[in-house]
Amino acid sequence: MKKFLTAVSAVAIIGFGITTFHDITYAEKSLQEVKEERSQIKKSLSDAESQVADILIELKELEKEIAAVNYSLNQNEKMLNEIKNDIRVTEEESEQLQKEIEELEANIEKRFNILKDRVSTYQKTGGAVSYLEVIFGSKSFGDFISRVSAVNKIADSDARLIEKQEEDKRKVEEKQEELQNKLEELTGMQQELEEMNQLIREQKQQVESQKEALKAKETELNNKIKSLKMKDSELKALENKLKLPKVQTLSYSSNTKTSSSNGGSSSSAPAGSGFFAWPTSGGYVSSYMGPRWNSQHKGIDIARTNRSVVPPIFAAADGVVESAGYNSGGYGNRIVIRHANGLKTVYAHLSSISVKPGQKVSRGQKIGVMGATGNSTGIHLHFEVYKNGALQNPLDYL
Incomplete structure (x- = not known):
């Protein structure tokens, strides 16, 4: 910002010079005084125009910086919107999983009740059903075969129920953990992007404030340049008049x-x-x-x-x-x-x-x-x- 401070100083000096010229009645100056004042004005003009040129260069650099900041902000906003969308989808999946969990828990409860009843029956009968009981209880050989097959199926069914019970519990726990990890990761990314966006906005605000200040100084300098040129034109006209022979x-x-x-x-x-x-x-x-x-x-x-x-x-x-x-x-x-x-x-x-x-x-x-x-x-x-x-x-x- 060294150029910026220099520009401010130049404005103050030029402004003082203009006030001095403005308060003097041109008609009462000598030719030498007019020439000296024109020389001073030209120097002030050169300084002011140089400062304006420096400000224009710095303004171009600030424009590039603002463009880069805007690009970063836009990219972050896109990423943030994508993450928010992922969070929404994940939350919907979580809601759907919750329904599935409720169904699985209901099935687990049913299986648990079946096994519990089965165990209760075993306790009452003293253990597994014997072939002799099956034979005595059968009305025919075919009925016997059916009873033996039923006993085997029940045993196999009990084993599968236990395995299914354990598998469903494991799936529910894995799915819950997966969604929880995903939500935590997405939430963390969202927070980081929002903090980054805030920093970028603050940076953009600072750059735009610098730009506004430079534009104000540029306008002020251009106004001083315009006034200096007008005063120089006045002095030039007076200088030409003073070069003419004095008249009565x-x-x-x-x-x-x-x-x-x-x-x-x-x-x-x-x-x-x-x-x-x-x-x-x-x-x-x-x-x-x-x-x-x-x-x-x-x-x-x-x-x-x-x-x-x-x-x-x-x-x-x-x-x-x-x-x-x-x-x-x-x-x-x-x-x-x-x-x-x-x-x-x-x-x-x-x-x-x-x-x-x-x-x-x-x-x-x-x-x-x-x-x-x-x-x-x-x-x-x-x-x-x-x-x-x-x-x-x-x-x-x-």
Whole structure:
């Protein structure tokens, strides 16, 4: 189980690493920090995948062991059923023998009574019948011959009765002993097989418990691997953004637009239509619209420039609040504003909301505060634009 313990340790280490990544706002990292964290994630990924591979190998071995245990259990069950059937048959034979014994005992009793009567007659007559008595008692020579033959037959019959008596007793005793020995042997085998089956079941339960524990760790590791890959994808996107030249960030207060530098030298920001004002105070685009993390990013993410300040969120243009509240689809606290020309704007992940549905708002009016509610990796504003229901690139309108 050494591999099993190693896997558990790996899960704990990886889990700690993920918590660390999750608590840091990616938008505020330097390029070097991002590269170092990606390197750490890749190492954790390699370790976790290695542990999963070891677990899969051990699971295969456990499957083989379970199969062998099941085979042994099935074979023992078959033998046990056969022995139980033999015991049943033997018990039926014993019942039948008991009936035969009762009949033999009855016959023995009859023979015993015959011999007893015969002996009693001999005692009364003084012994064996003499030929003279036979002659005197005979009415004719033929009757004499018959009487002599009868006397001989009686003597022979007595001898056979005694022999039969002894033979029947011997058979009964042998049959009783044979059945008793067979029952004792079968009962002993049954007990041994039942004890063996119990041991096999306990062994099977232990192996299955190990399998369940390994499967749980495998699932946990796979979840961590998935999270690590997602974080690595986020960091990769951030790394690509940090490699781009820094751009000028805009700050709006009410309807007045001012510009501020994002910490040093700056260049001109890409030009949009200018229909919408910058929806927050300062900040920069940390994630663009398009494919991201195996899904479609419907808008842009605007991260705060100063980590110590949580900036307000402003209405990008005059309009009417269509909805304002918590969204269970991952947006967290979200506001939707309907503008002129079929345009709508969406503001998501807010920490608080300052407007209500149906309320009219002006360009640059504060409507909430930037946050990290819903599915968010850090404090930022998710901003979407729609025209006549069709999704638009916000950068074309800012």
